[in-house]
Amino acid sequence: MRSVLRALxxxxxxxxxxxxxxxxxxxxxxxxxxxxxxxLVATLEQRxxxxxxxxxxxTAGAGLLRWAALAQDAWRLPPEAQACLREVSERSGGExxxxxxxxxxxxxxxxxxxxxxxxxHVVRVGEEMPLWAGASGHVLLTGADGRQLRRVAAAAGRxxxxxxxxxxxxxxAAERGWAVSHGEREDGVSAIAAPVTDEDGRVVAAxxxxxxxxxxTDERVERFAPLLADAxxxxxxxRFIGGR
Amino acid sequence: MRSVLRALxxxxxxxxxxxxxxxxxxxxxxxxxxxxxxxLVATLEQRxxxxxxxxxxxTAGAGLLRWAALAQDAWRLPPEAQACLREVSERSGGExxxxxxxxxxxxxxxxxxxxxxxxxHVVRVGEEMPLWAGASGHVLLTGADGRQLRRVAAAAGRxxxxxxxxxxxxxxAAERGWAVSHGEREDGVSAIAAPVTDEDGRVVAAxxxxxxxxxxTDERVERFAPLLADAxxxxxxxRFIGGR
Numbered sequence: 477m478r479s480v481l482r483a484l485x486x487x488x489x490x491x492x493x494x495x496x497x498x499x500x501x502x503x504x505x506x507x508x509x510x511x512x513x514x515x516l517v518a519t520l521e522q523r524x525x526x527x528x529x530x531x532x533x534x535t536a537g538a539g540l541l542r543w544a545a546l547a548q549d550a551w552r553l554p555p556e557a558q559a560c561l562r563e564v565s566e567r568s569g570g571e572x573x574x575x576x577x578x579x580x581x582x583x584x585x586x587x588x589x590x591x592x593x594x595x596x597h598v599v600r601v602g603e604e605m606p607l608w609a610g611a612s613g614h615v616l617l618t619g620a621d622g623r624q625l626r627r628v629a630a631a632a633g634r635x636x637x638x639x640x641x642x643x644x645x646x647x648x649a650a651e652r653g654w655a656v657s658h659g660e661r662e663d664g665v666s667a668i669a670a671p672v673t674d675e676d677g678r679v680v681a682a683x684x685x686x687x688x689x690x691x692x693t694d695e696r697v698e699r700f701a702p703l704l705a706d707a708x709x710x711x712x713x714x715r716f717i718g719g720r
Numbered sequence: 721m722r723s724v725l726r727a728l729x730x731x732x733x734x735x736x737x738x739x740x741x742x743x744x745x746x747x748x749x750x751x752x753x754x755x756x757x758x759x760l761v762a763t764l765e766q767r768x769x770x771x772x773x774x775x776x777x778x779t780a781g782a783g784l785l786r787w788a789a790l791a792q793d794a795w796r797l798p799p800e801a802q803a804c805l806r807e808v809s810e811r812s813g814g815e816x817x818x819x820x821x822x823x824x825x826x827x828x829x830x831x832x833x834x835x836x837x838x839x840x841h842v843v844r845v846g847e848e849m850p851l852w853a854g855a856s857g858h859v860l861l862t863g864a865d866g867r868q869l870r871r872v873a874a875a876a877g878r879x880x881x882x883x884x885x886x887x888x889x890x891x892x893a894a895e896r897g898w899a900v901s902h903g904e905r906e907d908g909v910s911a912i913a914a915p916v917t918d919e920d921g922r923v924v925a926a927x928x929x930x931x932x933x934x935x936x937t938d939e940r941v942e943r944f945a946p947l948l949a950d951a952x953x954x955x956x957x958x959r960f961i962g963g964r
Binding site: 477479491521538549582600678718719 | 739774828847961962963
């Protein structure tokens with residue numbers, strides 16, 4: 477599977493700030509041998525995930541359009557869920573609300589209702605973030621077993637003591653039904669999150685609010701927590717996570 | 721690279737009519753060993769290209785949302801190009817117009833303006849079609865060398881005589897600056913296409929019209945051909961194929 481991971485990691489070098497890349501850049505960024513990169517690029521081009529432009533730069537391939545449609549279909553919120561995200565955002569006074577799901581040792585934002593405050597916190601839908609950091613991560617981990625927790629804690633690269641710290645945070649999130657974090661992933665950014673569950677009660681997503689730490693005082697966190705827990709329960713009833 | 725191709729081919733088993741799949745289905749459809757499929761699925765899940773739903777079915781992963789955004793950004797038509805597609809469609813009397821690019825031995829529709837006729841021909845943006853069949857394919861192949869032509873002809877699986885037939889069709893498309901096809905890929909469907917070129921005059925895309933063969937009479941083809949050739953020149957001047 478090593479070549480699969482390498483191929484996907486090459487693709488991951490394309491992002492909003494690097495919409496096109498040269499083969500040279502891919503070699504430098506990946507640290508892979510030129511021959512490996514050239515072969516991986518040829519394979520990805522053949523299947524339409526990369527495209528060679530006339531100017532010699534590579535960009536996202538047209539074959540991705542097909543998967544784009546599938547992913548957007550699977551992850552499109554039903555109108556009731558959109559209304560729920562908007563309501564949480566409005567009742568919080570204009571913070572951004574969003575839904576995260578777990579993906580390996582990461583979490584990914586699958587939907588967002590942007591806040592209305594001039595200073596607001598915005599993430600990109602589809603963006604990967606570490607699972608060990610932030611309120612949504614702790615909520616998503618509440619169903620994890622010891623082995624998974626160890627794997628996620630190891631990904632943080634903060635030594636063995638961090639594993640116990642993370643486990644304690646996750647236990648607390650499970651007990652309260654929500655989690656809060658201040659500046660864990662991004663300085664000056666706070667978040668509060670609650671679980672979205674499937675019919676068997678398993679946590680399949682987290683619904684969260686994010687904004688500047690200056691607005692996430694203890695008093696407001698106390699007010700936001702039941703909002704999020706309610707939203708989590710309402711979203712759970714809709715059973716839309718991962719599509720039909 | 722074999723495992724990369726296998727991984728991408730597993731992903732390709734997800735489409736509009738199979739938005740979710742079980743591991744069992746993937747094993748049956750791919751013909752791969754269970755252990756191989758399980759490992760490939762785990763790798764694709766880890767990187768967010770697949771997602772395990774609560775009901776045990778796999779669906780498009782949230783990580784694809786990021787690439788969806790990149791691909792749509794790279795392949796989004798500038799307003800002038802959209803207007804050009806719309807105009808071709810309107811001036812043809814309501815056939816569907818679209819743009820194709822080459823992808824390995826396939827062509828992929830990257831944009832479409834749907835016709836207005838009750839009986840209209842519609843393709844999916846992002847859909848792969850064989851490069852050896854259809855007017856757009858012949859136009860896209862006009863820059864191909866002998867080796868590429870042989871590879872594409874071989875993909876048709878129609879024996880060696882087909883290679884010469886295809887080469888003749890491609891030569892004719894290059895000479896006239898447009899191509900026409902009747903029922904090559906789909907019974908009863910005709911198409912006419914012209915090249916879109918980059919600053920060096922290389923063919924980077926084909927702009928085409930498609931509709932029922934009953935409406936693509938010789939007389940109308942004579943009228944459509946200059947429309948398409950004009951559209952191809954107008955689109956070439958915009959230099960948008962593959963993004964900026």
